[in-house]
Amino acid sequence: MKSGFVSIIGRTNAGKSALVNSLLEEKIALVSHKQNATRRKIKAIVMHKEDQIIFIDTPGLHQSKATLNQMLIESAIKSMGDCDLILFVASVFDDLKNYEEFLALKPKVPHIIILNKVDLTHNNILLKKLNDYAKFSEHFKAIIPYSCKKKSYKKILLDEIVKYLDEHEYFYDPEFLTPSSQKEIYRDFILESIYENLSQELPYCTEVIINKIKEKTKLIIIEAQIITDTNSHKAMLIGKNGATLNRIGKDARMKITRLAQNKVLLKLYIVVKKNWQKDEDFLKKMLNYEE
Incomplete structure (x- = not known):
């Protein structure tokens, strides 16, 4: 082994x-x-x-x-x-x-x-x-x-x-796909959906925070914030009559549903945080950064 x-x-x-x-x-x-x-x-x-x-x-x-x-x-x-x-x-x-x-x-x-x-x-x-x-x-x-x-x-x-691994007992339960948390994976699925639905530089001005995950028998409820840096970017993320945000949410929900094998209710909110890309404390928290 x-x-x-x-x-x-x-x-x-x-x-x-x-x-x-x-x-x-x-x-x-x-x-x-x-x-x-x-x-x-x-x-x-x-x-x-x-x-x-x-x-x-x-x-x-x-x-x-x-x-x-x-x-x-x-x-x-x-x-x-x-x-x-x-x-x-x-x-x-x-x-x-x-x-x-x-x-x-x-x-x-x-x-x-x-x-x-x-x-x-x-x-x-x-x-x-x-x-x-x-x-x-x-x-x-x-x-x-x-x-x-x-x-x-x-x-x-x-x-x-x-060939290059040592003889060692398993670090994780063999039934697991990943030791990464649900929050990390779901957050990246939402971010991926932003990349897929928005062009040019806008995705680089966004980040995602999962605020709450509540699991019921036949439903997972997820509340998440999309962080962006200006009000104009917020408007672009929402889109006309909310069309862009709805599209992002639909794509992300499909990805999460496929992995979780359960129905998903995804609630997305957009928050403006100016210059978040230069805020080292915020970035360390978002990136799970280790010194």
């Missing part, structure tokens, strides 16, 4: 959260085409034969001087030292600059490269990319192509990961 922690690292939009959901075969992590969507580390428990792998989805590595983004980057880098193994996730379309920047961080634990989105390209492009990475072979333990949609090479990937 082996059990251990695996941090998933890579640039924004490399497909880290999609990889977590694919390996778990259940949606718990926020996925968006927009950059820097992941703000909080989410853990997913995957049982592979008799072994337990705890994946840690992390914010994307990127360059930014903004307070919020700096804290996201620091959170991702810290997770590189709080694990047994790192999965460095890169799109098959990425150049090697991102990997070189990752190596410059001098990871202290072994890492495997996941070459993601291989279903979107041809074999000759994949082979060329594998050959490009070969010059770094002294640094990584393995390089594995992967498709989150087709789950290609899933068993090969899990078999490889287990």
